[in-house]
Amino acid sequence: MGVTIIPEIIRESLNNLVKNGERSDDRSFDDYRDIYLETGVISKAEGSARVKIGKTQIMVGAKPQIGEPFSDTPNVGVLMTNSELIPMASPDFEPGPPDERSVELARVTDRCMREAGVVDLEKLCIIEGKKVWMIFLDLHIIDYDGNLMDAAVLGSMAALMDTKIPEARVEDDEVVIDPEKKVPLPIKEKALMCTFAKIGGELIVDPSLEEEQVMDARISLGMRADGSICAMQKGGMHPLNKDEILKAVERTGEITKKLMEHLPQNNQ
């Protein structure tokens, strides 16, 4: 992955802006950029979404496959998240196997959805110990302008809510799939992620690319609709103190509530 060099003058000016309570695009510290969300954009995917936060753009597709459950959870379906920071999205992204940023993005997204219990995975079991539905969530990052985490989780949530899987029945120990009959994925929770960047000693929500490039640290919080925290990930070269983290948690409640309004109202 290439390294973009940030001129000192930009670093200083962004830091100074934040110290004066401002940001380069005139947002307040708790404001997201414009959010755009559209579902059902890929007809071949059983569920899909396109999400934009500012200029950051992600396509998310959900595809089900029948597979074997993990041996320690024989009656539970599988949700797998995979991400590709494709070179289209930024001059810094290179083709090739997923690098650490891509793996982190996929794993954090996965954790957020899984720990929140977004999908009722037990309902995805077809034959205990043998056959379960595996839902693959693929994050395709096509334009990178900062804050991939929140966009990824928002897009994933929307794509899962959009997903319809074929009905699977068991006849003589064989799985019979009826592709004509589609049933919505059993969604039992909603969760979204909210990311803060620490710049100029303050935590600001939804860092743009410019802000990410100069931030000291980052913290992402996954929160369920009921306000409980389902995932958290700190990033960046510098530490955060406890107060900062608690403040972030406190602010996330209100911010996530607003963010939830972007999701489709009902499952399907």
Add this chain to the structure above:
Amino acid sequence: MITIITNKILGKNSTSSKRADGRASDELRPFKIEAGVLERADGSAYLELGGNKVIVAVYGPRELHIRRLMQPDRAVLRCRYNMAPFSVDDRKRPGPDRRSVEISKITSEALMPAVFLEKFPRSTIDVFIEVLEAEGGTRCAGITAASVALADAGVPMRDLVVACAAGKFEGEVVLDLSEVEDKDGEADVPVAIMPRTGEITLLQSDGNLTPEEFGKALNLAIEGCMKLSEAQKEAIIKRYGD
């Protein structure tokens, strides 16, 4: 801003054609091309053709870091054709496979003749083609969109390469095979041309055709190219004016 048409209406059964979607034998699927759809890329384009959805980004000319690829007298043009895992019925495993490696290579060869590579020694022009949804004919869709993205990036070119396939389905030579026709059909002939001179920059053929049928398919594909070529120009005019 891309508006994705989530349509499933491919043809309206107006003609008495044998084709599954009711198109005439020389009829393209509905299409649209948009230039400049991405923020970060130097140039970009989005194309829909029937159920295909393809997005292309161009970076460069820019510094080439891999020294062994560097050409002292011209730029290299690298293509990466990639299918999103969700673009097909059975999830495609991410990453390159033999098919996408081959398509990447022929795509770059299809585009290269049109680009003034000699203006940019020791550098690279990178073309990234992402197939978001596939419905037959993605390599051609990728090439057609890639030219528009190159133009959008301001890369100097002799012409806008455009590609289209023809083939044979149930004994008839037809233009622009759909997914069904591609799978069940007898032959597929993807063609790319430089419309100003008519020079062909890509030609493949897969399946059995008599020489007459091949000639007919080639002509048909070129006709299809000319129609798409108009849409390419319109996309650029729409973005930049005359």
